[in-house]
Amino acid sequence: MPAGGPYANPALLTLAAIAAAGGCHKPLTFDQQDIDHHQMLAGVGPGFLLGVATSAYQIEGGNQNDWTDWERGRYADGQPHVADGASASRAADSWNLWRQDVAAVEDLGANVYRLGIEWSRLEPTEGAWDTAAAARYREMLVALRTARRHPIAPMLNLYHFTLPHWLAARGGWEWAGAPEAFAAFAARAADAFGDLVDLWCTLNEPNVYVTKGYIAGQWPPGVRDPARGARVLARLLQAHALAAAAIRVHDRADADGDGSATRIGLAHNVRVFDPAGGPVDGLIAGIADNFYNRAIPDAVATGRIHIALPLAITIDEPAPALRGSFDWLGINYYTRDLVRSQIVRAITRRGAPYDQVADPARPHSDMGWEIYPEGLYRLLLSFAPYGWPIIVTESGVADRAGKLRPEFIRSHVYAIDRARAEGVPVIGYLHWSLIDNFEWSHGYEGRFGLYTIDFAGDPALTRRPTAAVATFQALARGLGLR
Numbered sequence: 001m002p003a004g005g006p007y008a009n010p011a012l013l014t015l016a017a018i019a020a021a022g023g024c025h026k027p028l029t030f031d032q033q034d035i036d037h038h039q040m041l042a043g044v045g046p047g048f049l050l051g052v053a054t055s056a057y058q059i060e061g062g063n064q065n066d067w068t069d070w071e072r073g074r075y076a077d078g079q080p081h082v083a084d085g086a087s088a089s090r091a092a093d094s095w096n097l098w099r100q101d102v103a104a105v106e107d108l109g110a111n112v113y114r115l116g117i118e119w120s121r122l123e124p125t126e127g128a129w130d131t132a133a134a135a136r137y138r139e140m141l142v143a144l145r146t147a148r149r150h151p152i153a154p155m156l157n158l159y160h161f162t163l164p165h166w167l168a169a170r171g172g173w174e175w176a177g178a179p180e181a182f183a184a185f186a187a188r189a190a191d192a193f194g195d196l197v198d199l200w201c202t203l204n205e206p207n208v209y210v211t212k213g214y215i216a217g218q219w220p221p222g223v224r225d226p227a228r229g230a231r232v233l234a235r236l237l238q239a240h241a242l243a244a245a246a247i248r249v250h251d252r253a254d255a256d257g258d259g260s261a262t263r264i265g266l267a268h269n270v271r272v273f274d275p276a277g278g279p280v281d282g283l284i285a286g287i288a289d290n291f292y293n294r295a296i297p298d299a300v301a302t303g304r305i306h307i308a309l310p311l312a313i314t315i316d317e318p319a320p321a322l323r324g325s326f327d328w329l330g331i332n333y334y335t336r337d338l339v340r341s342q343i344v345r346a347i348t349r350r351g352a353p354y355d356q357v358a359d360p361a362r363p364h365s366d367m368g369w370e371i372y373p374e375g376l377y378r379l380l381l382s383f384a385p386y387g388w389p390i391i392v393t394e395s396g397v398a399d400r401a402g403k404l405r406p407e408f409i410r411s412h413v414y415a416i417d418r419a420r421a422e423g424v425p426v427i428g429y430l431h432w433s434l435i436d437n438f439e440w441s442h443g444y445e446g447r448f449g450l451y452t453i454d455f456a457g458d459p460a461l462t463r464r465p466t467a468a469v470a471t472f473q474a475l476a477r478g479l480g481l482r
């Protein structure tokens with residue numbers, strides 16, 4: 001495993017970080033003609049991971065966890081917290097309709113499907129294990145492995161923003177026992193599914209969880225306290241390290257016979273932070289980049305957690321178990337922030353330290369996120385010096401009309417290919433998402449699916465292909481998967 005090697009050159013990393021933060025980057029704009037004429041994923045090896053991603057709570061329905069309470073106004077403020085009062089109580093009903101999901105993954109020609117298992121479902125009370133639920137997950141995994149066209153490798157995601165009630169009641173990730181509890185869950189999952197799973201994703205986006213749940217207060221537990229957020233981020237890193245070690249002990253079965261029983265990583269949300277204007281914007285953008293983009297991979301590379309939120313907290317503690325915990329780094333990329341600093345808010349710590357400025361020259365998604373494929377290229381380059389193989393574990397666009405997505409896919413795959421051409425070891429691309437789903441605070445407003453669902457008007461929740469299905473299938477065809 002190459003982890004850590006190139007990290008021996010901190011100067012290179014610093015330069016890469018400054019470049020990514022916008023400190024000295026030349027404005028970069030892809031040429032539309034280049035994208036149009038580009039042969040997508042040309043030259044990737046036969047092992048390239050081409051697939052799609054979902055998460056358990058967002059599609060399954062029928063779950064009961066901290067988010068259920070958040071949706072229904074069962075937190076202290078008594079408020080429901082989701083647009084249109086929506087809830088995930090049925091979501092895409094994938095708990096029952098999962099065969100349609102597997103059929104859709106097959107239809108795409110994907111060779112990997114990143115899916116979640118729901119902790120609250122499998123361990124509804126502390127230490128319990130729902131064998132019936134585990135059996136259903138096994139059915140899904142078997143169906144993927146024995147898919148008609150070719151085997152689909154499951155990438156199993158263990159934590160994706162939702163906590164069992166019993167754990168939330170103990171304080172969630174602020175409870176000192178949470179990492180051990182998570183590692184015990186991971187060990188059980190490895191026992192139960194390890195013969196069918198080699199690709200393990202421990203955590204989804206610890207930085208998004210902390211930003212939303214503990215800094216912005218928009219997700220459960222609705223806290224606005226950066227120092228607590230930083231401590232939770234450190235806890236999540238410890239949880240990842242313990243879980244990775246547990247999986248390596250409990251999954252000794254090589255599901256696909258390629259010589260490795262486990263390939264472990266986590267899905268890290270990354271954003272470009274570019275200054276909208278002068279040096280103060282650049283300073284704030286750099287701080288944001290450090291906290292948001294760098295703290296997690298730096299900790300795994302060095303075995304030391306260093307999280308700095310100026311004027312709030314600096315955490316600096318050894319975490320040797322993190323070293324070597326990545327076989328790959330997962331990158332979830334959606335957008336960039338153009339940073340206009342709000343220095344009074346930054347200093348008084350009342351509200352966000354910057355406002356996001358929209359560049360009117362660029363297209364935006366239904367959720368207002370700038371579409372900026374150049375950012376994926378820039379970030380991939382900036383993560384290369386760590387030395388891990390990189391899997392793009394999520395990339396996608398909220399696009400109800402389905403008009404933006406085909407070009408979104410092409411331009412982002414182009415970004416990946418440009419990075420690969422410069423030596424960045426990108427070994428996979430997973431589109432977010434397979435189907436429309438419950439998009440957290442946005443309810444059913446944010447439509448990310450390659451297959452769309454009419455949640456309000458179609459009780460059967462039929463998965464209907466959008467135009468981008470053909471775009472994805474063309475990728476699969478290029479790889480000989482269709």
Ligand code: PNW
Binds near residue numbers: 055332
């Ligand atoms: C990711 N943000 O979440 C998640 O992994 C998915 O669950 C989600 O559906 C997808 O992106 C699309 O949003 C994010 O506000 C949620 O910066 C919010 C943010 C980023 C990622």
